[in-house]
Amino acid sequence: MSVATEAPSVGAARALKCRECSTLFPLDASFACSECFGPLEVDYDLSVITREQIESGPASMWRYEALLPVAPGAATRPGLNPGLSRLVPAYNLARALGARAVWVKDDSGNPTHSFKDRVVGVALENARRLGFEVLSCASTGNLANAVAAAAARAGIDSVVFTPSNLEAGKLVTTAVYGGTLVAVQGSYDDVNRLCTEVAAQHPWGFVNVNLRPYYAEGSKTVGFEIAEQLGWRLPDAIVAPVASGSLLTKVDKAFREFIDHGLVDRRAYRVFGAQATGCSPVSHAFREGHDVVRPVKPDTIAKSLAIGNPADGPYALDVVRRTGGAIADVSDAEIVDGIRLLASTEGIFAETAGGVVVATYRALLAQGLIDPDEEVVLLNTGDGLKTLDAVAPVCPPTLTVTPGFDAFEAAYAELRP
Numbered sequence: 001m002s003v004a005t006e007a008p009s010v011g012a013a014r015a016l017k018c019r020e021c022s023t024l025f026p027l028d029a030s031f032a033c034s035e036c037f038g039p040l041e042v043d044y045d046l047s048v049i050t051r052e053q054i055e056s057g058p059a060s061m062w063r064y065e066a067l068l069p070v071a072p073g074a075a076t077r078p079g080l081n082p083g084l085s086r087l088v089p090a091y092n093l094a095r096a097l098g099a100r101a102v103w104v105k106d107d108s109g110n111p112t113h114s115f116k117d118r119v120v121g122v123a124l125e126n127a128r129r130l131g132f133e134v135l136s137c138a139s140t141g142n143l144a145n146a147v148a149a150a151a152a153r154a155g156i157d158s159v160v161f162t163p164s165n166l167e168a169g170k171l172v173t174t175a176v177y178g179g180t181l182v183a184v185q186g187s188y189d190d191v192n193r194l195c196t197e198v199a200a201q202h203p204w205g206f207v208n209v210n211l212r213p214y215y216a217e218g219s220k221t222v223g224f225e226i227a228e229q230l231g232w233r234l235p236d237a238i239v240a241p242v243a244s245g246s247l248l249t250k251v252d253k254a255f256r257e258f259i260d261h262g263l264v265d266r267r268a269y270r271v272f273g274a275q276a277t278g279c280s281p282v283s284h285a286f287r288e289g290h291d292v293v294r295p296v297k298p299d300t301i302a303k304s305l306a307i308g309n310p311a312d313g314p315y316a317l318d319v320v321r322r323t324g325g326a327i328a329d330v331s332d333a334e335i336v337d338g339i340r341l342l343a344s345t346e347g348i349f350a351e352t353a354g355g356v357v358v359a360t361y362r363a364l365l366a367q368g369l370i371d372p373d374e375e376v377v378l379l380n381t382g383d384g385l386k387t388l389d390a391v392a393p394v395c396p397p398t399l400t401v402t403p404g405f406d407a408f409e410a411a412y413a414e415l416r417p
Contacts (some may be wrong), residue, residue, distance in 0.1 A: 005045075008027075009027070011068065016040040017040065018036060027126075041213050041216065042069045044067075048056060050263075051263055057162075058075040060083045062075035064220070070126070072395075082110040083117075083225065085110060087223065090104050090345070098365070103376070116381075125238055132156075136204045137208050141386065143320070148169070162182070164183035170303075175292075189308050189309050203344045207299070216246045216250055219251065230261060234255055234258075236270055238376065239357050242282050272325040273325070273328075281310060282317065293310060293314055293317070295309035303352065304387075336391055338350075349384035352387045357380065399412065
């Protein structure tokens with residue numbers, strides 16, 4: 001169907017398109033189709049882009065500007081300029097798990113220490129374009145950090161909503177930026193419902209509500225960077241954490257766009273999703289062969305993944321099934337073990353979502369769903385300093401001694417075999 005109301009394009013983006021019925025809409029602050037109520041995503045009219053053009057761009061996610069719904073010059077406007085995070089060859093982790101080639105895409109180095117800086121960067125560009133003077137969101141923590149920081153940098157107000165029982169570190173690292181932090185006595189799904197109501201009454205830019213189609217496109221830059229950092233090629237597989245399911249679907253979209261542009265060779269790759277058992281509606285649907293994701297009440301230490309009614313769950317199922325992957329889940333104890341394993345082998349302290357990914361990868365290897373000879377990229381989406389409570393009980397001092405050499409020697413000797 002044609003565009004309902006003609007509107008200017010934004011960079012290569014020409015319209016919003018319903019993911020269910022393909023109806024096109026203007027590039028405004030909309031997130032649901034008026035015809036079938038399906039979710040909207042950005043539709044592009046892309047011109048040819050070369051590796052050389054990308055490599056000559058800024059050392060941030062904006063090197064992929066031509067593949068995003070933003071006006072030219074995003075890197076020059078006040079923002080956090082996230083992206084181009086390191087891709088770490090995880091030799092020690094691979095050895096510990098009996099695997100051949102493992103990489104960790106480590107987004108803990110972004111400005112607010114999670115991949116959410118990417119999605120907020122794209123959402124902020126569109127909030128500016130649409131004239132919003134307040135940036136807002138519903139968040140399990142990392143997104144609240146990113147929105148509050150990006151708004152401060154852009155010189156606009158922020159109002160962010162989170163569950164009141166978030167990790168203290170995530171609440172502090174949101175409030176410090178000076179915006180309004182609203183702690184809601186309920187789950188993330190309660191917060192999200194509230195924000196949908198608020199967005200209907202206040203002229204605010206909610207990055208994951210009325211700006212969601214643009215926001216979601218920021219996750220593509222994770223996939224773009226993986227391919228570029230691997231020398232313009234795709235890995236055999238990726239393992240991504242699943243909260244709403246958007247990150248997993250957008251990394252897949254990035255790989256397909258690079259293939260379509262001839263930037264990487266066309267080849268098969270597999271996409272795997274990782275959830276915590278205490279909030280695993282997508283994993284359960286995959287295991288049972290369902291297309292519909294039934295909501296659950298979250299109960300897990302992995303609060304950043306605690307979305308009981310994931311908006312992109314069905315699309316995540318489509319991606320893993322199309323690529324021959326899977327979605328699995330792991331217990332809280334396994335999550336803690338995954339955090340400690342990555343830290344002790346590679347010196348990367350991941351938050352709980354990263355622990356979910358490492359533990360799920362180990363489980364997928366054990367189940368024979370991933371071949372240990374496959375080259376796999378694990379996504380670490382945030383910094384472990386945000387979720388200290390998860391590992392504090394199992395990471396005490398090795399020794400506690402009085403300040404004397406003899407006392408140290410005696411205690412240290414007991415550690416040795």
